[in-house]
Amino acid sequence: MNKSFFLSLVSLLFLVSISSCDKKNKGNFEVKLNGFVGAQPLSFSNTIYSDGAGKDFFFNRLKFYISEVRLVRTDNTEVDVEDVAYFDYADNNWKSFSVEAPSGEYKGIKFNVGLNPTQNATNPDDFKASDPLGPKDDMFWEWLKHRFINLEGKADVSGGSFVNGVGLVYHVGRDTCYRSVSLSNGNFIIPDEGKKSINLNLDLLKVFKEQPAPIDMFLKPGTQSEDNDLSIAIQFADQFSKSFSYSE
Amino acid sequence: MKKLLFLLGSMLVIVFGLQQCKPDSTEIPEPEENYKSTPDTIKRPFNFPPINIPVDNPLSKEGVLLGRMLFYDPLLSIDSTISCASCHKQENAFADGGKAFSTSVFGLTKRNSPPLFNLVWMKDFFWDGRAKTLPQQVEDALIHEQNFNAAMAVSKLEKDSTYVALFKKAFGKPGNITQQKIEKAVSQFMMTLISADSKFDKVMRGQATFTQLEFDGFYNLFMKDTGNVGGFGADCFHCHANSSGASNLTMMDNNFHNNGLDYAANFNDFTDKGLGAITGSFTDNGLFRTPHIRNIEVTGPYMRDGRFSTLEEVVEFYNSGLKLSPTVDPQMKFAHQGGIQYLSAYDKQALVAFMKTLTDTTFLNNPKFSNPFEQ
Known part of the structure; x- marks a missing residue:
C-alpha cells in the first residue's frame, strides 16, 4: 500500500515536472505585416503613389498567403513555427499572427509565398473562417484553387486624373507560382516565456521595379493565372517574393 | 347583533363580488426569472457557407414572429404610414419594385431599395456599406426612411398590449420595450429570409x-x-x-x-x-x-x-x-x-x-x- 502510494506520488511529481518543462524554453513570436511603397507606408485611403518614372498609382486590395514559416537558429538549424498564415491588409484581424516558438537566438526567417501543393489542394469549406485556410473572399476559385496573392489598384501617367488609367489586377495562384523567401537582418531573441514581435515589411514598389525583371504596370497590368497569362503570374510571384524584409 | 353581522357579511360578499367584476388587468406579468424563449434555427442550404448567428441576438421563434410583425407594421413610422414592407415587398424579393421613390411621404429615397435575403452571409449593408450589422441597418432605415423616433415608437408599442406581451415572450426579463429590442427582433426576422431554392x-x-x-x-x-x-x-x-x-x-x-x-x-x-x-x-x-x-x-x-x-x-x-x-x-x-x-x-x-x-x-x-x- 505504502509502496503503491509512493509510486503514485513519484509519478505525479514526474508528470508535474514534465508539464512545467513544457512551459519552459518557449516564448511567443509575433509577425506583423507592414506594407510600403518605397519609403511610404502602404495605405488604401486617400493615397496616390508615384514610381518616380512616369507612373502614378494607388492600391485598394492586398491579400496573400505565406506557408512553412521557419526560424533559423544561429547554428543554421531551422525551427518550424507555423504551417500557414493569411494576410489581408484591409482587415486588422488578418494583419498579424503569433505562434509559440522555442526561446533563443535566431538569425533569420524563412517562409514560402503561397500554399504548398497539399495546402493548395484543400477546400476552404472544410475549414472554419477563422482558420487561414478557411473561406476568404476573393481568394479561391474551384478551377484554379487558392489565389496565393491578390493585389488590385489602378495606375495612370504621372499627374493624370486616372480617368484613362489602367486597372491593376494581379491574381496569382497555381502550384507553379509557389515561391520561397529567406530573410536575415541581424539576430533577434525570443525570450523565455516572453514575447518577440517583428515587422514583416513588404515593399510593393520593389515588386514593380526590382531588377532584373521589373513589371511595367501599363504593359502587364494584371493576371488571372490562367494559361494565357500565367507568365505574368510567374513573374509577379518572383518579384513579390523578393520584396520582403523584416525589422524589429 | 345578528343583523349587524348579516350586514357586514353582505358587504364583504359585495366587495368581493365587485373585486371579481373588475376588468382584466392590462398589466402583463413580468416573465419568470428563468423564462426562455423557444430557440429557432435556420437550415444551411446546399453549398452555402456556414451560418453564424450573432451571439448577442440568438434566433427565437417568438423573436422572429415579433420581428415579422414589426417589419410589416407602419406603427413604427412617426405618422404610422410606412413600414419596412412599404419599400421591401416580398413579391420583389423584398426590393421595392421601383416604388420606393414614391411611397415615402417624407420625400424620395436616395437610392433603389436593395432586396432583403441571405443577409446572414453579408458583411456590409446598404449600397454604400454604412451599416456593418443587421441591427445597425435596421436602425438606419428606421431613422432615415421611416422618420423613426425611437421614444415615440417605444411609446406607441407600449400602449399596445399585444406588443407588450410579444416583447416579453421574445426577450424575457426585463420585459420592457427598447429601441435595441426593436432592432434585434426585426433583424431576427430578416435573418430567416433565405433564398436558395431557384x-x-x-x-x-x-x-x-x-x-x-x-x-x-x-x-x-x-x-x-x-x-x-x-x-x-x-x-x-x-x-x-x-x-x-x-x-x-x-x-x-x-x-x-x-x-x-x-x-x-x-x-x-x-x-x-x-x-x-x-x-x-x-x-x-x-x-x-x-x-x-x-x-x-x-x-x-x-x-x-x-x-x-x-x-x-x-x-x-x-x-x-x-x-x-x-x-x-x-x-x-x-x-x-x-x-x-x-x-x-x-x-x-x-x-x-x-x-x-x-x-x-x-x-x-x-x-x-x-x-x-x-x-
Whole structure:
C-alpha cells in the first residue's frame, strides 16, 4: 500500500515536472505585416503613389498567403513555427499572427509565398473562417484553387486624373507560382516565456521595379493565372517574393 | 347583533363580488426569472457557407414572429404610414419594385431599395456599406426612411398590449420595450429570409437541368473571364459569384465596386460618392456594394438609381454602355472601349435566360415571410 502510494506520488511529481518543462524554453513570436511603397507606408485611403518614372498609382486590395514559416537558429538549424498564415491588409484581424516558438537566438526567417501543393489542394469549406485556410473572399476559385496573392489598384501617367488609367489586377495562384523567401537582418531573441514581435515589411514598389525583371504596370497590368497569362503570374510571384524584409 | 353581522357579511360578499367584476388587468406579468424563449434555427442550404448567428441576438421563434410583425407594421413610422414592407415587398424579393421613390411621404429615397435575403452571409449593408450589422441597418432605415423616433415608437408599442406581451415572450426579463429590442427582433426576422431554392439551385443539386440557352449563359458567359484580350466570357462572376470556397452559391462577393455607371472627370466628380462618403477616402468614391443577382428577375429596376428597367438593358450596359471614371473597377478591363462589345444577340439572350433561373418562387411565396396582418 505504502509502496503503491509512493509510486503514485513519484509519478505525479514526474508528470508535474514534465508539464512545467513544457512551459519552459518557449516564448511567443509575433509577425506583423507592414506594407510600403518605397519609403511610404502602404495605405488604401486617400493615397496616390508615384514610381518616380512616369507612373502614378494607388492600391485598394492586398491579400496573400505565406506557408512553412521557419526560424533559423544561429547554428543554421531551422525551427518550424507555423504551417500557414493569411494576410489581408484591409482587415486588422488578418494583419498579424503569433505562434509559440522555442526561446533563443535566431538569425533569420524563412517562409514560402503561397500554399504548398497539399495546402493548395484543400477546400476552404472544410475549414472554419477563422482558420487561414478557411473561406476568404476573393481568394479561391474551384478551377484554379487558392489565389496565393491578390493585389488590385489602378495606375495612370504621372499627374493624370486616372480617368484613362489602367486597372491593376494581379491574381496569382497555381502550384507553379509557389515561391520561397529567406530573410536575415541581424539576430533577434525570443525570450523565455516572453514575447518577440517583428515587422514583416513588404515593399510593393520593389515588386514593380526590382531588377532584373521589373513589371511595367501599363504593359502587364494584371493576371488571372490562367494559361494565357500565367507568365505574368510567374513573374509577379518572383518579384513579390523578393520584396520582403523584416525589422524589429 | 345578528343583523349587524348579516350586514357586514353582505358587504364583504359585495366587495368581493365587485373585486371579481373588475376588468382584466392590462398589466402583463413580468416573465419568470428563468423564462426562455423557444430557440429557432435556420437550415444551411446546399453549398452555402456556414451560418453564424450573432451571439448577442440568438434566433427565437417568438423573436422572429415579433420581428415579422414589426417589419410589416407602419406603427413604427412617426405618422404610422410606412413600414419596412412599404419599400421591401416580398413579391420583389423584398426590393421595392421601383416604388420606393414614391411611397415615402417624407420625400424620395436616395437610392433603389436593395432586396432583403441571405443577409446572414453579408458583411456590409446598404449600397454604400454604412451599416456593418443587421441591427445597425435596421436602425438606419428606421431613422432615415421611416422618420423613426425611437421614444415615440417605444411609446406607441407600449400602449399596445399585444406588443407588450410579444416583447416579453421574445426577450424575457426585463420585459420592457427598447429601441435595441426593436432592432434585434426585426433583424431576427430578416435573418430567416433565405433564398436558395431557384431553378439554378436545383440544377446545382442535380434535381433539374439547364436548357442549352441557360447552360451557355452560365458556364460560357457568366462564369467565364474575358481574358486580357477579350473574345470569350462575359466575366460576371468576379463580382456576382463568391470566390471564398469550392462551391459557395451565395452568388455575391461581399465587396464594393465602381461598375462604370457614370462618367467622372476626377476623383471628386461623382454625384453619388457611395462608399467614399462613408470611408472618407477619395479612392473609394463611386464604389457601391455588389447587389444581389439572385431573384434579379423581380428586383428591378436595376442599379442604385433604378435607371434600367429590364435585364436586357443591364446586359447591354455591360456590353457597350460603360463610362470611364478614376475608380472604375480594375476588373472592368474593357471600360475604355465602353464594354466588351462582342456579345452576340444569342449571348445576350443566354445571359438573361440564365439570370431568370435565379428566381426563387418558393421564397417569393413563402407564407412564413408574408404580411402577418393579412392572414
